[in-house]
Amino acid sequence: MTDKKHANFKKYIMWFWAIFGGGILCIVLVFLFAGWGLFGEMPSFEELENPESNLATEVLSADGKTLGKYYKENRTPVKYEDLPQHLVQALIATEDERFYSHSGIDAKGTFRAVVFLGTKGGASTITQQLAKLLFSDVSNKSKFERGVQKIKEWVIAVRLEEQYTKEEIITMYLNKFDFLYQAVGIRSAARIYFSKEPQELTVEESAVLVAMLKNPISHNPLREDFKDNSISRRNTVFSQMAKNDFITEKEKDSLQQLELVTEYSPEQHDDGLATYFREHVRDFLKDWINEEDNLKADGSKYNIYSDGLKVYTTIDYRMQEYAETAVDRHLEKLQKEFNRQNKNNKTSPFRSVNKKEIKRIINRGIKNSPRYKEMIKKDFSEEKILASFDKEREMKVFSWEGSIDTTMTPRDSIRYYKSFLNAGMMSMRPQTGAVKAWVGGINYKYFKYEHVKQARRQVGSTFKPFVYATAIDQLHLSPCLEMPNTKYTIPKGRHGVTKDWTPRNAGNEYGGIKTLKQALAESINTITARMIDRTGPENVISLLDKLGIDTRAIDPVAAIALGSADISVYEMVSAYSTFANKGVYIEPFLVERIEDKNGTILYQHRPQTRDVLNEESAYVTVNLLEGVTRFGSGRRLRTNSEYAKNSLSYKRAVTGYPYAFKNAIAGKTGTTQNQSDGWFIGMVPDLATGVWVGGEDRSVRFPTITYGQGATMALPIWGMYMKSLYGDEDIIVSDDEFEKPDHLSIKIDCDDDGQSDEFQIDF
Secondary structure (H helix, E strand, O other), X not given: OHHHHHHHHHHHHHHHHHHHHHHHHHHHHHHHHHHHOOOOOOOXXXXXXXXXXXXXXXXXXXXXXXXXXXXXXXXXXXXXHHOOHHHHHHHHXXXXXXXXXXXXXXXXXXXXXXXXXXXXXOOXXXXXXXXXXXXXXXXXXXXXXXXXXXXXXXXXXXXXXXHOOHHHHHHHHHHHOEOOOOOEOHHHHHHHHHOOOHHHXXXXXXXXXXXXXXXOOOOOOOOHHHHHHHHHHHHHHHHHHHHOOXXXXXXXXXXXXXXXXXXXXXXXXXXXXXXXXXXXXXXXXXXXXXXXXXXXXXXXXXXXXXXXXXXEEOOOHHHHHHHHHHHHHHHHHHHHHHHHHOOOOOOOOOOOOOHHHHHHHHHHHHHOOXXXXXXXXXXXXXXXXXXXXXXXXXXXXXXXXXXXXXXXXHHHHHXXXXXXXXXXXXXXXXXXXXXXXEEOOOOOOOOOOOOOOOOOEEOHHHHHHHHHHHHHHHHOOOOOXXXXXXXXXXXXXXXXXXXXXXXXXXXXXXOOEEEHHHHHHOOOHXXXXXXXXXXXXXXXXXXXXXXXXXXXXXXXXXXXXXXXXXXXXXHHHHHHHXXXXXXXXXXXXXXXXXXXXXXXXXXXXXXXXXXXXXXXXXXXXXXXXXXXXXXXXXXXXXXXXXXXXXOHHHHXXXXXXXXXXXXXXEEEEXXXXXXXXXXXXXXXXXXXXXXXXXXXXXXXXXXXXXXXXXXHHOHHHHHHHHHHHHHOOOOOOOOOOOOOOOOOOOOOOOOOOOOOOOOEOOO
């Protein structure tokens, strides 16, 4: 009996070890089969070495700040040394306490999870979570398939541990995780949730982000319905940090009492600083990647949405902020006055147009709208498309007080948006061509049309310096030269004139003698007509071409002297910059260099320059333009707030803008026919800035010159912008005189008011 029991016991032992060994063998075979790819394709060594990630292209300012990104996933990787230590500690304490002691799989945690069926915590290590993020897809899979997927994750985790250091695994995991709200990776999360770089995060902010790793939806601090979850999980992170001796119990108790505070800063394409500029840079990159010289080593093109390029631009972050603030402050005030003057306008916001013309404007707006273009792509009939524009629907619309939720038809919304005044502004260094500020409109989300380079508008009297510069260069004229301010006629057949042309002065003011400096300062049309009659419009257009202005649509007729040509802000600023740069034209540029994700330089800007005027002619032109701000239409830049007491337009439209500049400023205002466009181009020795203000359609305008002139519409933006620059000690902008040539043969020293005893000449 004893022998029989002994034999049975021995048999049971053998069966136990057979089953145990078979189980171990099965487990080994399962892992081997998974590693061999029998359960589905596994990542290769090369894929483990370079795991595929969509990296955002980052657009950086000249002072190293992020302006925006182009991306499929808003991910910008950071290095381990850029992570604050408390963030790493919070991650390890909460997600994987034995991270530094295991090799990808936590045996103790796995055993605990199996025994307690996951009720006392899971077994997934940080490395396994990384494997899942990088190579797994568990969507729409059965339980068996998810089980197989889990085994594959274990295998991948072990391989990752063999391939990477612990620090690299932590960095890859935090760079890969999607925190929602376009925040892919820890850098985007820190910027979007807290408006900070990762290294600037506090302990409590790091804990909030680590808390989201469990579930970024149900523990999201931006969702009011899940905020309690976020706080609870954050406090769990503090408890885990204390348990692992990363913080003290006292610190834990103190941190758990803190309110959860975020500073949401979305990084969508329509949000943030320099939105119009970023779109222009995007166009630049699209052209750049298509050039044969810029292909990758394998012959493929760079992808600006996933290759992690870094684009270093010329924009100064602070100057851009000041420019956008100046535009917003002035346009908000100006719009209120514009709306007030349109209350009794039956065709508001349009003027001097009939119902047929208004219908044409609205229909043109419909065909340019995103809704129309999208419906055309989907093959809707013209009848259905137009019918959709007459159905009321809920929508958000722009206002200076913030977005408004309203109900209106898309057709009415187009007319609503036509009622807004818009602006274009560009600022550049004349000596380098570097563009420092670019404001293409008042709000990119609602007004996509760009007003720096895309839009071309009549330039009015800002054109006149080109006529004067041509005369000075060709005829060696002095700013002190006197001319009669009388009516002047260019006869039919001369300079493209189809009938006798006798331009009028503003206000029909004539009489007396004016120096050239006075004539330009006061924008006297008759004297400008005399000038172009002598030089010829062809020579003026030739100068424009050398100054970088597209002249293909500018006819060689005498009337261009008064600013009938359509020119962009971009072209006007670069042309004026030539005068400040001693007659040397330098092409404006936006991108300094482009680097790949590894820091290799792919593109470096090379300046494009050419001689246009001799130094003397350029300086004399600048001297003429200084007269505009001394005793002409730009003289309000020299005044203080006392001026507001005596100026109705200043009171209503630009209240609170005391400039009182004492330094050298060369500039010119411009106002077009019927007050459709207001301009000011202003320069100091090392900065040229141009501003245009007007409606999207030329019939959207002020009824009188009081508000419709460049000195009221555009000049205040320049003044506020420059006032901010001079008030910032960290921004270097010259307040010196323009440099005079060593040998100046042309007389420029007139009386204080621009007058001279020099002989007069009649052209």
